[in-house]
Amino acid sequence: MDSIYHKRHIGAQELTGPILIVEGVENVGFGELVLIEQDDINRLGRVLEVAGNRAVCQIFAGTSGIDREKVRIRFTGSPMTLPVSEEMVGRVFDGLGRPIDGCGEVIGEEERDVNGNPLNPEAREYPRENILTGISAIDGLTTLIRGQKLPIFSGAGLPHNEIAAQVVNQARISKEEDFIIIFAAMGIKADDADFFMRRFEEGGALSRLVTFINLADSPSVERLITPRCALTAAEYLAFDKGNHVLVIMTDLTNYCEALREVASAMGEVPSRKGYPGYLYSDLATLYERTGRVKGKEGSITQIPILTMPNDDITHPIPDLTGYITEGQIVLSRELHQRDIYPPIDILSSLSRLMKDGIGEGRTRKDHPDLYSQLYASYSRVQRVRSLASIIGEDELSEVDRSYLRFGEDFEGKFLNQGKTESRSIEETLNRGWEVLMNLPESELVRLSKEEIEEYRSK
Amino acid sequence: MGEGVLYRISGPIVVSRKTSGLKMNEEVRIGDEELIGEVIEINGEEAVIQVYEETTGIGPGANVYGTGNPISVELGPGLIGRTFDGIQRPLVVIKEEQGIFIKRGLNPKPLSRDREWEVDIHLKKDDLVVPNTIIGEVEETSLIRHRILIPPGVYGKVLEIIELPGYRVEDTICIIEDKEGERREVKLFHKWPVRKKRPFVERLPHEEILFTGQRVIDSIFPLAKGGVAAIPGGFGTGKTVTQHSLAKWADADIIIYIGCGERGNEMAQVLEEFPKLKDPGSGKSLMERTILIANTSNMPVTARESSIYTGITMAEYFRDMGYDVALMADSTSRWAEALREISGRMEEMPAEKGYPAYLGSRLAGFYERGGRVKVTEDRIGSVSVIGAVSPPGGDFSEPVTSNTKRFVRTFWVLDKELAYSRHYPAISWANSYSGYFDEIAKWWEDRDIPIRSLRIRVMEILTVETHLRQIVQLVGEGALPEKERLTLKEAELIKEGFLQQNALSTVDAYCSPEKQYRMLKMILDFGEGARDLLERGLPLFKIIELPIFSELKRMGVEIENEEIDKFDKLAERVEKEFEKLKEEYG
Ligand SMILES: Nc1ncnc2c1ncn2[C@@H]1O[C@H](COP(=O)(O)OP(=O)(O)OP(=O)(O)O)[C@@H](O)[C@H]1O
């Protein structure tokens, strides 16, 4: 970044947490990128507010070590940008989009504002093509759609990383074409980052991977930029270059905490649990950067991962996420403890876009009804189980006992599968039929007689 | 014109100093890019302005110019079938100019200036006119005749009619001499400030149902034409699907659908689906009566705040033509959050949960603009308002839900448990209510449908069932006497066979009044018949073993609205089966 044109300033007025306030500045614009320099310190920041000749800046790496009198502040006159090009594929960047793999700078075809712009609703195409992941619980019951944002709601210690890696390794568009994977890590442990890299390597995904890494010990405010860099790259690769892009972002909970940190340093009025009132809108500026566009080849699909504090789905982070995304895949601690993988809690999971991406010509004719039947029957299992725990299994009616058998089989044979096992959609659906056969036919009210005839023996 | 110089910028809220001549709610332009803003507070020489576009790069010193007008919408032919953002910018035009992303600094006119409309003129020289007098009619779509109205505030007599083969919206169509003797040129369109409700003669009581084709709504918790309703529910409980169903099937003349801070893909869905769907009344494409406002969650929050005013002002305009308009706002919580964000940035004193103290009065101001009104002495129109509410964590005691409850008369509560068990629409029969039931029962009775007694019976069964379920949870179903177990089965039929309705099934998505009645009657009669059999000593399992029992659950998806006679056959079969059982058991 060329310095001659920048407006420079020496000395800050005030430092608090990630916030630095400068006075006596001129011609500074809201949101522009600032460079902070002092001896060997080089940091980036952003203008959060300007009033007259006073600018409030957010320093991504924090203000620790900054000397109020010596620090030099340069205003760059433009928002934070990322150089984008197809050469990004295969490369590793830090949380602010700077290469850290020792392979040199990326020669950008263009510099793009990392904040992006909203996609015009008139330009969107409603997403319809499914992405098969080889995981029965997902393909059968919460089908992922190209252009969808479908988060994983997890908890500490649950295998969300395993699932995400399995999806990345097994998801294919077709035999010839493959996804470009963009992986954005926000405040995750080095171990977890290594795990992903290893799994991506095993799955042969490294050559299609763009990685942005902000680790747990990296500056926390930098996390606010990481997903924006990742999505800027995604938009370029998808809508300029016609690729299908799958974005994995983890862990959004760390992202939200960084946002809370900045908001409280700014002295803003918090809404729920100390998070700022604009958390919804802020998250939306990430999640909405997904979709399909009329007349364009490419697509962006997002799988954000978040860990629910105390497994609480009503916590503002999963809650507001669920209000923006097109469904959610919820992991269950109870299933995990019973050693069922993937421990997906089917009843609270939902893929809102699946209805148009399944059925005849897409997956299989019986899929919609089968889905609805499996779902309804499994929800009955929960009621029968709680009844059985009160009155005892022996007191249950014959029909109720068949539900218990169905429940066991559903979890053991349908949900449960290997961490590298990839099932075809046929196999997934056939397994669905197989486990349903524990129930008397009179209970299969969501399936038509013809379907039962045709598929029961599969 | 007023002006000022920008002093402070933090996000969408900016402060100008050295301002003079700016008025409250005046539309302003900022800087070289002429960003659109609205004055929302004036303090001496300081004005607070909300900017409807991204403010990145804007700094102190930028000039602020007043336009002299309050933030307004354009009202005239060319609105129907289009999609606008929160301040009525046509999104198609923006797409043509800027490509797939919305960038700032473009301000296309809402109504096309080139398109010519043929007007069928009703007035002649010397006719007396008052506000809302019809000057003439334009066939805007094959469904809607757009009535060109004398704008509010204009009284007088026609001096001249200007006859043209085709009018563009800026062409003058007639010249009025008003009461003061001034000449007023009336064009095909006029502007109206969004925050000001359009005047009418008087409010009228509700008489007619807003028929939606949704069973649980029409038969149990109905909405009147001109009524106001809210749909609160946690994420994924079905607010949007319900709003879409209403937009598709409600028997209003005009639909205004506001995507307020929600998903882009949902707007794309409407844009793809509606043109292909047919209005059950006229058989015409639904888009021919629909206007969309799409200010998705990632578009500026300020424009989200104004989107519901933009929408309701257009609704009032079509009401003034004598139409029944239905407006859906999904979600009013996102609007309230925009209000909260703006208030926070203005450093106002927050009340509950960070919302400004005026949240309640703003909500009231919005819902109050719904209603059935006398527009002129001989014309009636209505605006029905249906707002989705998205309570954080599904907690209904939060400020937006509880304030909304104060101003609406119909409350369709979406129950998370029902949604989780895929009982759709997940409208809770225990917590929802409709304050219009009595006013519109006559509408049903005019069709010879005894809605009151049917509804009473349904609610009775469901209430008893809730109570019985609690017992079953403790002792199992087997411990109940047969008669009570029958009640459970009746409730099961009501829930699965009547209350549930599959919005995705082409047969079930819309249910005619007659079909609703016949379904309900089938189920209740089945229960009556079964009760009779039990009294004769027949075991319950014999009755529910009958294939017809599960068939009754599929009436919705299997019997088309046009096949009402199938209900007669079904009823005959039930009777026969019951006779057979009676014979078997003597
Ligand atoms: N009447 C219905 N028929 C069939 N499916 C339904 C119905 N209502 C809801 N659903 C299902 O529930 C899903 C979620 O519904 P919807 O998008 O309306 O939720 P919402 O309340 O608007 O959630 P959010 O607040 O997150 O926007 C839908 O994608 C659909 O799968």
Ligand SMILES: [Mg+2]
């Ligand atoms: Mg919704």
